[in-house]
Amino acid sequence: MKQKLKTLVAFFICSVIVSLASGHSLSGYRGKRQTVNVDPVEYLRHYGYLPDHYYTSDIAPDPAELREAYKIFQNYLKIDITGDLNEETQTAMNRPRCGCNDVFSIWMNQTTQDRVKRFARYEPVNFNARNGWSVTNLTWRLLGSTRSSPIPESVVRSEIIRAFALWSAETPLTFREVSSGADIDIDFVVGRHGDGSPFDGPSGVLAHAFFPQVGTTHFDDQEQWTTNSTTGAGIDLFIVAAHEFGHALGLDHSNVRNALMFPTYLGFIPNFKLSNDDIRGIRSIYGGPPTLLPTRPPTLPTIRPTTRPTTRPTTTRRPTPPNTTRRPSTTFPECRIRYNAIFEDDNGDLLMFGRRNLYNVPVYDPETRLFSGTRASNMFPRIMFNPDAIFHVPGYTFVIRRMRIQQFSRSDRRLTGSRVLKADTWSRLNGLRRGSRVTAAVALTQNTVYLFGRFGRQAGYVWEYDLSNGKVKSGSMDLISRKFPGIPREVTMAFSRDPSEIIFVANGSYYRYDTESFDVSGPFDFAPAFIGGRCGRAEI
Known part of the structure; x- marks a missing residue:
């Protein structure tokens, strides 16, 4: 009931906007269009380009915030970015359009500094996704x-x-x-x-x-x-x-x-x-449409595998990421630090955990060469020390250590800043067989979550996790070598920026796995791409 109420509120915010003026709406091409000069400030206010508190009041926006809102709108509509109202901007505002917000309100519910960071260089926002249906x-x-x-x-x-x-x-x-x-x-x-x-x-x-x-x-x-x-x-x-x-x-x-x-x-x-x-x-x-997986036996073998797969697909879908420096030297101590969990946040930041700390990737900023680390508890209050794995779906981050799992959500629907601990339980990994230990996790969608880890002393296992009931799916335990052929058994981190690809980290290297074609590319050096600085520099 609470979720439905939230959805109704979200829809009301979206749909009540449509009563501003007929010139605002997703209107048809009826030969002669209406040429209504809409109020530009009201337009920015109601379509999400200004912070939320302007939506609920008639106060005049701060000039700096108004200029920033114009820039974001101009970028969104692919017109010259000037930061002020001109004829081209007014014309764009007069176009027939849909009444829902163009920008997630949570993006704008931040300080001007945070918004500038999110829209740095005014790069395209592209698709925006909320939570979906729990059934297909x-x-x-x-x-x-x-x-x-x-x-x-x-x-x-x-x-x-x-x-x-x-x-x-x-x-x-x-x-x-x-x-x-x-x-x-x-x-x-x-x-x-x-x-x-x-x-x-x-x-x-x-x-x-x-x-x-x-x-x-x-x-x-x-x-x-x-x-x-x-x-x-x-x-x-x-x-x-x-x-x-x-x-x-x-x-x-x-x-x-x-x-x-x-x-x-x-x-x-x-x-x-x-x-x-x-x-x-x-x-x-x-996720994508159903595809046929490679033929495999319906049950696990009684003998656990003792060797890595002897073959790896040789077809690659992507070229090797460019490496602009020499191969990193292992003499630098920062290149040998082990990290244990990684995820991509809602704002596009790639974040990596190491014991008590949280880092932006790369750990050393490629422009300033400054260290990006901070205490993980600054963003995730009461987070477990040295988590085993982490995965993220829109709006929620899940942290795993042994059989314990914590669920965090954004505070006041903000993309940045401290998160709120929503749940902390020892029973959310129900379904894992005794002796299992999760070492990595990834969410392709809110309906497709994979856990990777060990069973007993043997690495190389994968489970499917059901977010709707907080349980490991019955019968989902499988071998990584069968589910993701070509990926090493010792997976320590995994993340996904697109449901068609998973990036695995194992044995000091990383691999790209295409979930549609099952192609594998890699291994690639971990340190230049994820750590940077004296470890080298490469794009992920």
């Missing part, structure tokens, strides 16, 4: 079809099925129509319709959707809905439905111009396909 077999129900547009209900259903098919083709998700009890209810409504976000008639807000775990999607039935129209008149139902279903599945807006989740309405596009950014975004939540 989703159901939908059409409560009512359009009554104002001459589209038969059978065609509306066909367009809905096509829109869902875009997302199911790139994920393990399936969608099935039901007559009651659906995960995603779909309806065509007008004006005030009971969710606190009334539609405003033609040329205004086209549609809105609840994020998981609600999913309800509404279309404004005062719009001129069309299908496959090449005249530019009306609103293409398929494109809008696919965009809104992206929200219903957990995606926010992207700043990639050709992405379906870009804020502005794309118009009719023949043979439309999801962009790579859309695919990366949805797979960051649910």
Whole structure:
């Protein structure tokens, strides 16, 4: 109930924005567009470019924060970055668009200094993902079809099925129509319709959707809905439905111009396909479509393996990362320090644990050559000393030591700063056989979490962990050599920046594993890429 309430609140914040002005909304190309000069400060306030406290009040923003907000908006919409309002910026604000925030509110709920760091050099933000559904077999129900547009209900259903098919083709998700009890209810409504976000008639807000775990999607039935129209008149139902279903599945807006989740309405596009950014975004939540793993026996062997795999796939998908210096010397003590856990944070920082300390990667800043370490407890109060493993899903970090697991969340939905200890228990690794010890962990999505480690004195085992119930999946224990062929048994750290790849650290080297093709590249030197400084310099 609490989670559902949070989702409703998040949707209300998203959808109430759409009542600002019709010129703000994801509106259609109806021949002549409305040319409404929106209030630029209100625009920045309501679409997430200013800190949250400006959203709930009418106080004038600080000039420095306003200038920063203009820069972030200009970068987001791919226009010249000036930091002030000009004709190009005003024109961009007047474009037809969706009513949801362009920027995660948690990004803006920080100090100006933190925001500048996050958007340093104003690099693209790309896809934004929230938490998704806890199941992959989703159901939908059409409560009512359009009554104002001459589209038969059978065609509306066909367009809905096509829109869902875009997302199911790139994920393990399936969608099935039901007559009651659906995960995603779909309806065509007008004006005030009971969710606190009334539609405003033609040329205004086209549609809105609840994020998981609600999913309800509404279309404004005062719009001129069309299908496959090449005249530019009306609103293409398929494109809008696919965009809104992206929200219903957990995606926010992207700043990639050709992405379906870009804020502005794309118009009719023949043979439309999801962009790579859309695919990366949805797979960051649910993973890729099911693939056949290499054939293997259904049960573990009774004799534990005593040797490493004798063969390693030779096909590589990526070139060797450039190494700009000579091979590192092991005479430097910092190059021999052992680290025991690593994860990528929500803001893109790669963080690594070593005993009591937490480090940015590389440990030595390549520009300043300054040491990046700090006490881990500064970010994670009461964190266990010398954790065995760590993994991260959007909004939550899990720390493991022996059979104990701690769960941390962001404080006040901030991307940076101290975290809040939400749970600390000795029973969350239920399902691990006695004698097992986790040495590394990685989350590809919130539904796909792997634990790596030892059983007895033998390394080289992997388990699947179910976040929904805090248990190791029954029967999931397997050999690393079978589940991830080509990866050494002694995995000490693992992390993923994309569900299609896991980076493993083992025996002072690191390896790239392609989860789709099962290709392995490596080994690569650990110290130049992860430590830097006198150890050398290389890109991960």
